[in-house]
Amino acid sequence: MRTVAHISDLHFGRIDPRVVEALAEDLAEQKPSLAIISGDLTQRARRNQFREARAFLDRLPMPYMVIPGNHDIPNFNILGRFTDPYRNYKRYISEDLCPIHQDDELVAVGINTVRSWILDFAEGRINRAQMKRMQEVLHAAGPDRFKIFFTHHPFLPPPDAPETRLVGRAREALRRLEEAGVDLMLAGHLHRAYSGDIMSHHTKVARSILVAQASTATSTRLRNEPNAYNFITIEGTGEDARVTFLVRSWEGARFTPGLKSQYVKRGHRWELQAQDPGLSPAS
Template identity: 45%
Template sequence: MKRIAHISDLHFGCTNPEVVDGLVAELNADRPDLIIASGDFTMRSRRAEYVQARAFLDRLVSPWIGVPGNHDIAYFALPTRFFRPFRRYRRFIDARTEPTFVDDEIGVVCLNTVRSWAWDADWSQGRLSHDQIARAEARLAAFPDNVFRIVVGHHPFIAPPWNAKARRVGRADTALAAFQRQRVGLTLAGHLHRHYSRFVEGSDVRTDACDAASGHRLLAVQAGSATSTRLRGMEPNAYNRIVVENGAATVTVRLWNGTAWEDAALTPEGL
């Protein structure tokens, strides 16, 4: 059995200090086997924000792995955004933007979905390249057969239940087909600041690229914002507590109630 904490959209520079301290205390008391952070460590990629994010990570006793989000590259310094977009991320968070973790039970492949430019001018939206997907599939294939496979990105791999036509990460359908071929059990992402989760269906995947995915179930999970004051809808700060056991993942959403973290009530969308 492996216990994972999935946190996302921290947005240092726009956080509630009480929630930050509460999250550190919760994670250090719970001591998950691995903490997975799915992007947006900062609000505007400023140096002071990265210093705060690094200080938060240094307070955690469990090992962690993560990916950058679109807020982790420069918004206003255009030369930096285009030519050295991940300079501060590499300095303060991790020299790698696509790290891998593997032990005797789980294997994690991280994908950098952030783009510093976009043809449609909306560079806040993410995209995967064909080369990234191919490399990810090769990394997944190299894991031992018995490990439970997890893929992490910042932008959503599936649309939210309240908007089935919402934009997903670019080439999500191709990526999901590759993940299913490699028997990935779980994808984790953030970006929308709201939790939702469901099993990937045929309509989510490029069927012509999914010949080896028959019968495999892939659960896609989104996280709310763990510490940011930029909340969406009525959802408070939240993170996901995940248990991987016997080839399956169980997800519990933990919500900040104003003074402490507590389990969310189950909804019709379920987990």
């Protein structure tokens, strides 16, 4: 069994310090096997914001993987955005924009979907070289390990907003992910938490793939949801796999368990077995 803390959209530079402290404490208490941080560590990609993000990462007691988000490249420094967009990110966070984690039970691959050169650089895109790399790594992992792929920009829209813009070249990337046998896709960007099967939106996809989106973990830029992160429990692989998503939400004093969704693999399809709303804010 593996447990993964899926954290996204920290946005240092526009955070509530109480939430940051509570998040660090909750992660230390929950003790996930791995933390996956799917981008937007800063609000404006400034050095002091990256230093704050670095200090937070240094407190994590578990292995972690991290990729940049669109807020992690310069916004107002146009020259810097085009000539060296990841300068501060690489200096303070990581030089690896496409990290890989592998152990006996799990393989996870992160891909940087930020594109500094497009007009609306808030939107993301995946290129063919990245597709090839992720396909090779995930395919080489074999059928006996659970496979996770994560980006900053989403592949699955919210259930109530099907027209939400998705990462560029999503359909082509999904064909590669199908072939590589990916089990779970994680992303952020939208500051909303939800989960489901990729087939619910991409009707031409032939492989059932679980998707989980994370809310903003610590930013004050909320979208009608509290600060939260996903605590994911993974049991088994292949047709015997079971995955539980637990949204741990900030409730004014600490992070507490909220919506819990349990999926099981039946044949070649993921099925939602149970869903529990968990604790209410008044609990």
